[in-house]
Amino acid sequence: MARGRLKKYFIFTKSGIQTVIAYRGRVALWCLGAVINALLMGLLWWAIYEFSPESVIGGYTFPQMLMYVILSAIVFEVINSDSMGTIVDDVRYGLIGMRLMKPINYRLQLGFTSLGSFVACMAIVGIPMIIMGLIVALCAFGLSGIVWYNVLLFLPVTLLSALVYDSIGFLFGQLAFRTQAMFGVSSMTNVLIGFLSGSMIPLAIYPSWAQSILFYTPFPTMVSLPVRLFLGQVPWSELGISVAVSIAWIIVLNVIAHFAYKGSVRHVVVFGG
Amino acid sequence: MIELKNVEKHFKKPIRGKGVWGMVKTLFSRKYTLVKAVDGVSFTVNDGEAVGYIGANGAGKSTTIKMMSGILTPSRGEILIDGKRPYRNKERNAVLKTIGVVFGQKTQLWYDLPLTETYELLKHIYEVPEAEYKTRLGELIELLDMKPFMDAPVRTLSLGQRMRADLAAAMLHNPKTLFLDEPTIGLDVLVKRNLINAVNALKKEYNTTLILTTHAMSDIELLCERVIILDNGKILFDGTLNDVKHMFGDKRDITISTPSPLDVTAVNEKFGAAIDRIAAEDGGLKTTFTIDALKLHSSELLNFMFNNYAVADVKIAETGIEQVVEKIYADKNLDIDGNAIVNADDTDGSKKDEVNDGTR
Numbered sequence A: 001m002a003r004g005r006l007k008k009y010f011i012f013t014k015s016g017i018q019t020v021i022a023y024r025g026r027v028a029l030w031c032l033g034a035v036i037n038a039l040l041m042g043l044l045w046w047a048i049y050e051f052s053p054e055s056v057i058g059g060y061t062f063p064q065m066l067m068y069v070i071l072s073a074i075v076f077e078v079i080n081s082d083s084m085g086t087i088v089d090d091v092r093y094g095l096i097g098m099r100l101m102k103p104i105n106y107r108l109q110l111g112f113t114s115l116g117s118f119v120a121c122m123a124i125v126g127i128p129m130i131i132m133g134l135i136v137a138l139c140a141f142g143l144s145g146i147v148w149y150n151v152l153l154f155l156p157v158t159l160l161s162a163l164v165y166d167s168i169g170f171l172f173g174q175l176a177f178r179t180q181a182m183f184g185v186s187s188m189t190n191v192l193i194g195f196l197s198g199s200m201i202p203l204a205i206y207p208s209w210a211q212s213i214l215f216y217t218p219f220p221t222m223v224s225l226p227v228r229l230f231l232g233q234v235p236w237s238e239l240g241i242s243v244a245v246s247i248a249w250i251i252v253l254n255v256i257a258h259f260a261y262k263g264s265v266r267h268v269v270v271f272g273g
Numbered sequence B: 001m002i003e004l005k006n007v008e009k010h011f012k013k014p015i016r017g018k019g020v021w022g023m024v025k026t027l028f029s030r031k032y033t034l035v036k037a038v039d040g041v042s043f044t045v046n047d048g049e050a051v052g053y054i055g056a057n058g059a060g061k062s063t064t065i066k067m068m069s070g071i072l073t074p075s076r077g078e079i080l081i082d083g084k085r086p087y088r089n090k091e092r093n094a095v096l097k098t099i100g101v102v103f104g105q106k107t108q109l110w111y112d113l114p115l116t117e118t119y120e121l122l123k124h125i126y127e128v129p130e131a132e133y134k135t136r137l138g139e140l141i142e143l144l145d146m147k148p149f150m151d152a153p154v155r156t157l158s159l160g161q162r163m164r165a166d167l168a169a170a171m172l173h174n175p176k177t178l179f180l181d182e183p184t185i186g187l188d189v190l191v192k193r194n195l196i197n198a199v200n201a202l203k204k205e206y207n208t209t210l211i212l213t214t215h216a217m218s219d220i221e222l223l224c225e226r227v228i229i230l231d232n233g234k235i236l237f238d239g240t241l242n243d244v245k246h247m248f249g250d251k252r253d254i255t256i257s258t259p260s261p262l263d264v265t266a267v268n269e270k271f272g273a274a275i276d277r278i279a280a281e282d283g284g285l286k287t288t289f290t291i292d293a294l295k296l297h298s299s300e301l302l303n304f305m306f307n308n309y310a311v312a313d314v315k316i317a318e319t320g321i322e323q324v325v326e327k328i329y330a331d332k333n334l335d336i337d338g339n340a341i342v343n344a345d346d347t348d349g350s351k352k353d354e355v356n357d358g359t360r
Helices: A001-005 A010-022 A024-051 A062-078 A083-092 A098-099 A105-139 A148-177 A182-196 A207-214 A223-232 A236-271 B018-027 B063-068 B089-096 B117-127 B132-142 B159-171 B189-208 B216-223 B240-244 B264-274 B298-308 B319-329
Strands: B004-014 B032-045 B052-053 B078-079 B100-105 B177-181 B209-213 B227-233 B236-241 B253-256 B275-281 B286-292 B313-317 B351-355
Touching: A010 A024, A010 A105, A010 B117, A024 A062, A062 A105, A062 A223, A083 A098, A083 A105, A083 A148, A083 A182, A083 A236, A098 A105, A098 A236, A098 B236, A098 B275, A105 A148, A105 A236, A148 A223, A148 A236, A223 A236, A223 B132, B032 B063, B032 B078, B032 B236, B052 B063, B052 B159, B063 B078, B063 B177, B063 B209, B100 B159, B117 B132, B117 B159, B132 B159, B132 B189, B159 B189, B177 B189, B189 B216, B209 B216, B216 B319, B227 B240, B227 B319, B236 B240, B236 B264, B253 B298, B264 B275, B264 B286, B264 B298, B286 B298, B298 B313
Parallel strands: B052 B209, B052 B227, B100 B177, B177 B209
Antiparallel strands: B004 B032, B004 B078, B032 B351, B227 B236, B253 B286, B253 B313, B275 B286
């Protein structure tokens, strides 16, 4: 029964894929953004390794660090869900009323659309760029330690990352019902995620106490976990615990978001939005 | 059937102080103004009926539509759509499947997708069986002449195309009730006429109940048999289109053109009591008599004019709903058959009570 009800939401996944394809320019800019990000971070780390007496920093050799920055730039772009942006636009342009008039669940609609967006971005941008990055790291810099099963597992774990990101986006998006300052909220969320997920700097560089705390938060799942998994740095036991922690966070975030959303809808239906 | 029973909708607005200091005080103030956007509205709309729901800006039309379509919850009273309350979570989806909504200023289409995909989405959302979907979409494409732009992304459509597409989207699941909120706003004459014709055809074919809010009175005349006029959140008039037209009597403007200036003394002596107004133009060569057709037949006046004057040309115009509604909006303190309900103490267009409920 529930499966039947969920089935209709896959049409939104299809629409998410179509929307990504509809904007070729946007896809090109994403690619460019990821390349520039990876290039600058690669150069920065190259300089650090050049001037460091150590050849291994935070457990990474330079080729591994190079692959890390390439992968993290790609993962961060690919999992970047638009749920928060959609809520902001729907509220700002008064479309939220039209959405509420449809006999469907708004959260599931956005979630399934994000899933489509993730699939399209991963297929069009993610996988080709990862292959190119891998070739560069393997051939030019002698990267080692990449095994096929980790590369395969990378995809479902990145899907988990996208779900966590989307849940956080939907939760923070509820603020759009109460404040106009969503640009600030969005920037703050992105900086926070960038800093705590391992997108800006690998978490292994952080003090061990900070790493211990972060391990039980939803943030490392978003970038650090899939990237380290790809590089073969996540033991099976850690992977199991991390996946369990991520799933638990997805549930917790969505339960909180559900109640926050109910409050937002009440705000609209009682006060007129 | 749609039933509204003594429905009220209140909005709380904080009382804002003047100047910077006043605004700072507002941050810590708990004083609110209670604005009654809809104030005790009751009416029933039967299946297949077409009702024009009109009123000046801020009269509470859209708020009522939003309550009927489940976006807003009434502060008091009850709304039943086929016995179900659209604003109750458990009854909401059942109601939403039976209504279609077209807002002239907002679209329900997916901006980035081609129209065909948007309809495919709606088919799944409303769980329309495939065969039924194909038949109805085919009919709608033909009726609304949408074939040329079915594959175009919504963002590339013109306003006229978008409105037709929106109407088709609202009708795709064959709703029992269709809410149209200013559907012809911004449309050119031809597109407007085609859209109205299409709505009429759909209404006839599917016996759809129609609730139309608009400022274009011609739309009301072409689509509705009944009119509800709202003013300051209260119903000012509820009756047939014919009744509203004759709210101030059955008026006719009879314009007589004569080769020389007309002396109206004799006309005044004979029919003075039945003539509301005489206006002369072109130095008396063109004279308009506004008569009450219930007191004086146009033919009587015309016979008199032909027998006593050299009449060159005659033009007769019936007072339209446009003029009646204009008069209603202009004079809110009317007492029409003793039924007019207006807030005499209202100074800014909405009824307000100051409240202090201790919440922010």
